[in-house]
Amino acid sequence: MSNFAFCVLGSGSSGNCSLLKTSDSKWSMIDAGFSMRQTKDRMRTHSLCMDDVGDLLLTHLDRDHFNPVWCRTLFNRGITVHLHERHVDRGIRAGLDHSILKPFTTSIEFESMQVETVHMAHDALGTIGFIFTHAECGTRFGFATDLGRVPQTLLRAFTSLDALAFESNYDPTMQRMSGRPAFLQERITSGSGHLSNEESLRAVKHISENSNLQHIVLLHLSRQCNSPTIIRDLYQDNLAHLYKHITITDQDRCSRLLQLEKQSTSLF
Ligand SMILES: [Zn+2]
Numbered sequence: 001m002s003n004f005a006f007c008v009l010g011s012g013s014s015g016n017c018s019l020l021k022t023s024d025s026k027w028s029m030i031d032a033g034f035s036m037r038q039t040k041d042r043m044r045t046h047s048l049c050m051d052d053v054g055d056l057l058l059t060h061l062d063r064d065h066f067n068p069v070w071c072r073t074l075f076n077r078g079i080t081v082h083l084h085e086r087h088v089d090r091g092i093r094a095g096l097d098h099s100i101l102k103p104f105t106t107s108i109e110f111e112s113m114q115v116e117t118v119h120m121a122h123d124a125l126g127t128i129g130f131i132f133t134h135a136e137c138g139t140r141f142g143f144a145t146d147l148g149r150v151p152q153t154l155l156r157a158f159t160s161l162d163a164l165a166f167e168s169n170y171d172p173t174m175q176r177m178s179g180r181p182a183f184l185q186e187r188i189t190s191g192s193g194h195l196s197n198e199e200s201l202r203a204v205k206h207i208s209e210n211s212n213l214q215h216i217v218l219l220h221l222s223r224q225c226n227s228p229t230i231i232r233d234l235y236q237d238n239l240a241h242l243y244k245h246i247t248i249t250d251q252d253r254c255s256r257l258l259q260l261e262k263q264s265t266s267l268f
Pocket residue numbers: 012013016062064065146220
């Protein structure tokens with residue numbers, strides 16, 4: 001196995017957690033929105049356990065991305081929690097101990113990789129996108145979820161990627177027909193909530209034109225207002241050449257383990 005690999009333990013409004021292998025022996029967790037038991041059970045799918053985790057990176061602190069039951073375990077295990085400086089107060093209110101927090105503004109330093117961050121609109125405090133560049137192989141991986149809209153700063157930063165994990169939250173027709181209260185639909189679709197499949201596809205198309213994407217992992221599908229079939233059809237009809245690269249994540253199941261590698265043929 002290469003020492004840059006990725007899997008999604010589960011993604012959706014009931015919980016989000018992904019794992020990124022960052023060195024021979026360590027993995028970083030991205031978000032911790034499930035219970036301890038669910039997380040450990042799903043980690044076993046890939047023969048992983050909490051001893052393998054050295055860091056936690058948080059996109060934001062909504063309950064589906066950070067479950068406060070983790071606070072004690074993170075502290076006891078001395079797992080470093082990387083969160084945006086705007087999210088620190090909320091993190092402490094949620095119960096995170098100051099001593100394990102490592103706030104960032106625009107980048108995070110790891111031994112094995114460089115991480116650039118992008119701040120995006122989502123509810124009051126916004127959410128964070130990450131671009132991971134592996135120090136040895138130079139492989140670049142972009143990760144963004146819960147973005148109300150796709151900012152130019154993201155499109156400028158998400159270039160020369162080898163792999164991408166990106167939100168594809170809802171189908172607009174299913175959203176309209178959902179019977180959800182108007183205020184909730186407004187919150188989701190207003191530009192500070194979530195991305196529709198079409199908005200996501202447009203961004204993926206743009207990013208793919210400046211990248212050499214081997215994996216496109218689609219995150220945070222709405223259980224009520226989306227379906228993998230709709231997304232597959234959308235890619236078949238609009239981005240057929242990328243269809244074979246897509247992985248559609250599930251709320252209830254762990255994804256396969258994806259090896260992130262730099263391709264020898266570059267667009268540049
Ligand atoms: Zn979310």
